[in-house]
Amino acid sequence: MTRRRAATRVGRGDRNVAPPRHIHLNVMSTQPFASTPEPPYYAVIFTSQRTEGDRGYAHMADRMVELAAQQPGYLGVETVRDATGFGITVSYWTSPDAISAWKQQLDHRRAQEAGKDVWYSDYHLRIARVERAYPKA
Amino acid sequence: MTRRRAATRVGRGDRNVAPPRHIHLNVMSTQPFASTPEPPYYAVIFTSQRTEGDRGYAHMADRMVELAAQQPGYLGVETVRDATGFGITVSYWTSPDAISAWKQQLDHRRAQEAGKDVWYSDYHLRIARVERAYPKA
Numbered sequence: 669m670t671r672r673r674a675a676t677r678v679g680r681g682d683r684n685v686a687p688p689r690h691i692h693l694n695v696m697s698t699q700p701f702a703s704t705p706e707p708p709y710y711a712v713i714f715t716s717q718r719t720e721g722d723r724g725y726a727h728m729a730d731r732m733v734e735l736a737a738q739q740p741g742y743l744g745v746e747t748v749r750d751a752t753g754f755g756i757t758v759s760y761w762t763s764p765d766a767i768s769a770w771k772q773q774l775d776h777r778r779a780q781e782a783g784k785d786v787w788y789s790d791y792h793l794r795i796a797r798v799e800r801a802y803p804k805a
Numbered sequence: 806m807t808r809r810r811a812a813t814r815v816g817r818g819d820r821n822v823a824p825p826r827h828i829h830l831n832v833m834s835t836q837p838f839a840s841t842p843e844p845p846y847y848a849v850i851f852t853s854q855r856t857e858g859d860r861g862y863a864h865m866a867d868r869m870v871e872l873a874a875q876q877p878g879y880l881g882v883e884t885v886r887d888a889t890g891f892g893i894t895v896s897y898w899t900s901p902d903a904i905s906a907w908k909q910q911l912d913h914r915r916a917q918e919a920g921k922d923v924w925y926s927d928y929h930l931r932i933a934r935v936e937r938a939y940p941k942a
Contacts, residue, residue, distance in 0.1 A: 700891045
């Protein structure tokens with residue numbers, strides 16, 4: 669399994685229609701690194717072990733990346749999963765309130781339920797305040 | 806490239822000698838999830854893109870996992886890298902001071918320099934205070 673880059677679909681029926689620019693900028697990126705502002709900001713560290721088989725996972729994952737990028741307070745995401753199905757996804761947010769709102773978003777809540785029941789044999793979710801950041805440069 | 810689980814070597818010349826128990830417990834684990842206490846504690850989120858070829862990387866990575874596990878304040882690590890060479894490693898610590906001490910550890914400093922020069926085409930390091938945590942349960 670290779671890392672899923674940010675979603676490249678914005679609705680199956682309208683491939684010839686340019687997406688709204690704010691979606692395009694966030695969702696169509698092929699950059700694996702999130703471009704985040706100066707700290708402080710917040711991180712959701714989601715560590716997970718996938719079950720066998722897709723069972724709708726890839727489509728949901730694309731859709732959640734699209735939806736998250738449209739949420740108020742979203743700053744970016746970094747995600748990687750290896751061939752054993754173990755993965756780490758870190759999403760970045762302006763505030764704990766932005767994270768709470770995303771947690772409560774209806775489609776996301778459905779995905780969380782299915783994640784618990786079907787897609788993940790185990791996971792751990794941590795919410796953290798980023799205090800310092802150092803790019804390579 | 807598959808995810809490197811915690812190191813299985815404790816010195817190339819002494820495979821028949823049991824390692825000290827505190828090393829054995831931390832380093833020889835095959836659990837991809839870190840077993841962390843109740844928050845608050847600290848996380849170092851290291852996102853990186855590997856250059857081509859090993860060039861001593863795998864050996865260094867094993868050694869750094871061993872060394873980190875012996876540092877005061879170390880709580881655990883979760884790490885994953887995919888076939889494109891993109892990876893996320895999150896290590897957990899009791900305090901910012903524990904992280905600072907690890908950052909200054911001499912062998913680790915040498916590894917940081919080589920990482921910058923040889924092993925990583927890009928990386929981003931973030932230090933964050935974990936405020937809440939939710940296992941799958």
